[in-house]
Amino acid sequence: MPTSSIGGSRHSEKGEGEPVLFIGGDARAHLDAFSGQFRAISMADEPGDALTQLRRLLDDLAITSVSLVGHGSGAAVALSAAAAFPHRVRRVALVDAVPDRDPATPILCPVLVITSEVQRAAAEALASGLQRGRSAVAAPGATDALLGTFLAERLSSFDNRELRSAFGSFMTGVTIVTTAGVDGQPRGFTANSFTSVSLEPPLLMICIGKQAASMEVFRHARGFAVNILSEAQKEISVLFASKRADKFEAAKWRAGPFGNPLIEGSAAWFDCARYQVIDSGDHIILMGHVEAFSYSDANPLGYARGHYITLGLEQAAVNAASSASRTVVGAILENDNRLVLLPDPARPNGLVLPEVGRHGHSGSASQLHDLLAREGMDATLGFLFAVFENPGTREQCIYYRGEALLHARGRTVLADFDDIPWDRLPDEATCSMLRRYAAERKIGRFKVYSGDHLQGTVKAVD
Ligand SMILES: Cc1cc2nc3c(=O)[nH]c(=O)nc-3n(C[C@H](O)[C@H](O)[C@H](O)COP(=O)(O)O)c2cc1C
Incomplete structure (x- = not known):
């Protein structure tokens, strides 16, 4: 069996895929049995501290995450590694040995203890003391099959993107974390x-x-500083979420009392000394x-489900809805990348956005939902897009944006964004809002707008 020496660490390896490191036992047999499915690595047995050697080998091979299989005396090394550098050990299998462990140090990765019948009780006791431990008794010759199944198990039964989306349901503020660096x-x-x-x-x-x-x-x-962003700072949030090297050249900032950068215009800042790193x-x-x-009295910027939320705009919508003037509540909806329009009941050949309240009494969000249902649409009105006063009609206008599923085509008219029938839309306020929408969807970033009640114009609030 060829043994390589990289950066002073001796090992042998065979195969490709997720790395599995064998500690102790018959190296050649392990590599032959598992190299078809994994990058099987065997650590050479050398005098000295095995844990240090293991860490050095992982460093030398640039392995950030590994499954460990400890045979005999190697079992204790594998278990200690899971406790000592948990972020690098994906799972541990212990074969034919039940090592002692320090109960004060939690081991969070899955651990499988495979023994013969003789060690069953000890294996069960060890496994039951571990957060994700279990034990198995292997009949002679059946160990590799058990190991193979364990090593191939998916570590979590859920999709990480789904988990991220579920975490994203928790609405938060947005901060920029800075440090003067070393x-x-x-x-x-x-x-x-x-x-x-x-x-x-x-x-x-x-x-x-x-x-x-x-x-x-x-x-x-x-140390580091946490800058809580205000709703006018969406752009700088996007800048600091990027990999740009010139973030600080493009931002206005000053050094805080403890030396870390404070971003101008933040709703609050905290300049901190390092307390603990976990x-x-x-x-x-x-x-x-x-x-x-x-801290200042600026409205903080919000974030939920991958989108920025602007308290000021939400408040403007509440104010508009409760104002004495008539309120129009509408939606800019997309279906299959096309804009959803409806026939305008007041103008032959005219088209309108799905909206309520333009004629008669003020509209409300629930009436808008009723209208969409009547027109055969199922829509998620996730985000406010604009709140403004229509200068022509003095109506308060609140528009949401979202996706629409069409159950029935019904009376809906779907327009390409490059070919919106501008001359069939009701007024300039609708057209200018849709022009902005069309421009922003091209770059995939939506600003939000609130109306200037004095001028009746619409301005960006971010
Ligand atoms: C709203 C928002 C919140 C984010 N929160 C975090 C976070 O809490 N922790 C983190 O590591 N990255 C977070 N990110 C991603 C980082 O900002 C992003 O990875 C950034 O590129 C890291 O900068 P750097 O690679 O130059 O260090 C967030 C991004 C956005 C847009």
């Missing part, structure tokens, strides 16, 4: 994982992904001790 180069990124933690002592925390370019700088920095899965948690802070 090299004098300021670094920063957009984060919504901010949480206040303690008043005495004053603590807060945020999470940063291990894939973030600035993660290592934050991990070692002596390794957690694919993120690290940065706990900060607040050294100085300030």
